[in-house]
Amino acid sequence: MSRQQREKIDAILRQPRPEGPPPSVEELRAVILDITVGVPHVFQSFAGGPLDEADQALARAALFISQHIPAGTGQLTHDSRTVTEPAAIAGPAPATIRDRSWCPKSRNPGRSGAPAPGRPR
């Protein structure tokens, strides 16, 4: 990636998200391929250690996540009783995601299943 390309992408990422409805699924599908040359596989694991590129890559990933996930969405409790609807995060979801059969019991009162032993409440 050239410096010019990096600056252009960086400027795009740093644009503040306007207040309003959450981004659409199409928006969320937009990704940026970030290539770091000369580093080993899963080099991000070296974050906080000897590799500066690892910290930089995680910082870029964190920035991307922060700008694409509005604050206050995606709440997930430790006992997995509350899962935000995918549609609430990403607008209209494909029909397969609207199927609630995967949801924990609190969102599917008809489904059985007690909390696992020892699970924090």
Added chain:
Amino acid sequence: MTAKQRDMIDQILRNAPFDLGGDVDVQRPLLEQMLTSQPLPADVRTTPGDLGGIPVVFIDIADVEPRGTIFHIHGGGFALGSAAGSAGLASSLARKTGMRAVSVGPPDSSRTTPPRRPPPDERPSSRPPAR
């Protein structure tokens, strides 16, 4: 990356007992040992649990009110790695975003059951036979 950093990374990787070409059953605990050799920061809390029947590890940063949840799926080709083994990476991302992370999979690789799939050339073909 400086030359010194490159040498250090090179030394870490070359001295590691993990052999990507080795037997999966042997390499799995070695990789786990590598991934968990560095203790997590003191303020990282990991809690094994389940999500819809799937084992996960919840990863929280102490004294941080999470503004969302990161759903983290570790790599390893369905044969290597574990939720706990990726807690370091997931917690770093959680810290930088002010979120909580959920790492999917058994808490340690000893509970991982890799799929036993036949090699591609031994799998039954779904294509109709050629005429």
